[in-house]
Amino acid sequence: MKFLILILSITYVTCHNIERRYVDNDVDEEGYDWEAGPPRYEHFHYAENGEIDFAPRIIGGTPSWHGEFPAKISLQTRAGAHFCGGALIDLRHVLTAAHCIVTEFGAVFDPNAIRLMGDDLSIQRWGSGSRQLRFASHIFAHPSFDMRTYQNDIGVVRASVIFIQTTTLQAMPRSFTTPVDNVNCNLAGWGVTSETNTRPHPILLRVELQIIAMNFCNGTQSFHGSIPDGSLCAGSLDGSRDACFGDSGGGLMCNGQIAGVVSFGFGCGRRNFPGVYVDVSQYNGWIGSVLIFQGTQDDIPRPPIVPSSSSPSMFIFAKVITIALIIFTSLSH
Numbered sequence: 001m002k003f004l005i006l007i008l009s010i011t012y013v014t015c016h017n018i019e020r021r022y023v024d025n026d027v028d029e030e031g032y033d034w035e036a037g038p039p040r041y042e043h044f045h046y047a048e049n050g051e052i053d054f055a056p057r058i059i060g061g062t063p064s065w066h067g068e069f070p071a072k073i074s075l076q077t078r079a080g081a082h083f084c085g086g087a088l089i090d091l092r093h094v095l096t097a098a099h100c101i102v103t104e105f106g107a108v109f110d111p112n113a114i115r116l117m118g119d120d121l122s123i124q125r126w127g128s129g130s131r132q133l134r135f136a137s138h139i140f141a142h143p144s145f146d147m148r149t150y151q152n153d154i155g156v157v158r159a160s161v162i163f164i165q166t167t168t169l170q171a172m173p174r175s176f177t178t179p180v181d182n183v184n185c186n187l188a189g190w191g192v193t194s195e196t197n198t199r200p201h202p203i204l205l206r207v208e209l210q211i212i213a214m215n216f217c218n219g220t221q222s223f224h225g226s227i228p229d230g231s232l233c234a235g236s237l238d239g240s241r242d243a244c245f246g247d248s249g250g251g252l253m254c255n256g257q258i259a260g261v262v263s264f265g266f267g268c269g270r271r272n273f274p275g276v277y278v279d280v281s282q283y284n285g286w287i288g289s290v291l292i293f294q295g296t297q298d299d300i301p302r303p304p305i306v307p308s309s310s311s312p313s314m315f316i317f318a319k320v321i322t323i324a325l326i327i328f329t330s331l332s333h
Contacts, residue, residue, distance in 0.1 A: 060241035061189075061205035066121055066130070067168035069188040071258070072204065074117040075100060075157065075249065078135075082123040085189055086116070087251030087258050088171045091162040093291055095174075096249035097261050097278065098145040098155040098303065106147045106306045111136040111297055116159055119169035121204045123190050130168060134159035140290045142283070143301035151228035152303075153263045154278045155249075156290045175257040178232060178281050181213045185234055185254035187262070189247030207241050209234040209252070212274045222272050230282040232260055235274025252277050 073086040073094045084100035094116055101109050112135070117123070120131040138158035145152045163169060179185060187209055190202045217233035218225055227233070234252055235241060252260030260277030267273060280287075293300070 060236075061207040064121065064188050064204045064206040066128075068206065069186075069204070069253070070119075070168055070170040071172035071251065072118065072188050074120075074123050074190065076115050076117055076123075078113060078115055080115070080117075080125055082117075082190060085247035085250030085262065086157065087261075088118065088163065088169070089156075089174055089258065089287070090171045090291065091165060092159050094157045094159070095251060095258060095261060095280070095287070096155050096157060097263055098141040098153045099147070099150065099263070100249040101139050101155045101157065102141050102145070102147070102303065104147075104306075106145070106303050108139050108141050108300075108302050111139050111157075111160075114139070114157065116157060118163055119166060123202060130166065132163055132169060134161055134163060136160065138293070138297055138300065140293070140300055141303050142286060143303055145303040146228075147303075147306045149226075149228050150264055152230065152278075152283075153228075154261055154280075154283050154286075156287065158290075172251070172253070173257050174284060174287065175254060175259040175281050176284055178279050179211045179254040179259045181211050183211050183254060185209050185211060185252050185259060187234070187247075187250060187252050189250050189262075209241055209275070210236060211254070212237065217274060217276070222274075223266070223276070227276055230279050231263065232277050232279045233274045234260065234277055235265075237272055237274065239269040239271045239273070241269075 071088040073088055073096075074082045075084040075086050075094070075096060076082050084096060086094035086096035086100075089095045101114070103109070114136040116134045116136065117127075118132045118134075120127040122128065136157050137160040140156040140158070142152040142154050145154070165171075185208070186206055188204055188206045190204055212233040212235060214227070214231075214233060217223055218227040222233075248262050248264075250262045251258040252262070254260070258280055260280060263276050263278050265273065265275040
């Protein structure tokens, strides 16, 4: 049974190209059903041969230099397909978003389905000589994470073997206070700066974002009250700088500390719609308990499973099950 769960997890992560409630720039905010929950960012898309055929844009982004974001981690499938970002908070633990490590129904991935990559600017299959790869041993999604509202959208992945600290790969401290309004912060993410690329080769980009007041961000001119507690907003109100769909789970760096985790946003580079981040300072108690956890994956408290009637397309789930069963059958003969 555990083997079948592993196959399901690997298959789901591999097929994780369809992100929940994705909103593109053709959708008007006045026509969006805000009561149905917040919109979602879209992840990377891959062709059948494993090549990237869609990469998220980062509005106003510029290439980063090696070591500028030493805690930057890529969450990948076992085959090496990047699907989310993360931040190294010690040499064995990566902070990320809960929605990155659960299925459409809220079931936590099997750790064997995920690997972690650090110390590289590229997410192409062949990276630099400094690249470090680790498989996951434990996955922690916040036990109160709500798939429908993205409340408590925070998680941690534990590496099976610690990363080796270098001048360009280092853990970064977490923030224990909420960044004040208007302070400038930095975000790094793998993406492209043009929508016209048909076969993009994304590198790690950086963008400077400003903390936006929550009373505006969650007001009627912006997210209409759909932002959950424990969140913060960052971007630019004119839409000139935005992480867009890129790098869910990535760490927002403010004053040299990890202050936020990329959670969701509305479209890409839209005026009055900055990105929404988990406020790390609100979750340090839970994160601390994760870092000292000594049990097995089965002992980890998990978020509730979303009933199928309130979750996205059953077709997607059926497709994943079908592919998984084919793989399971072929491996059992």
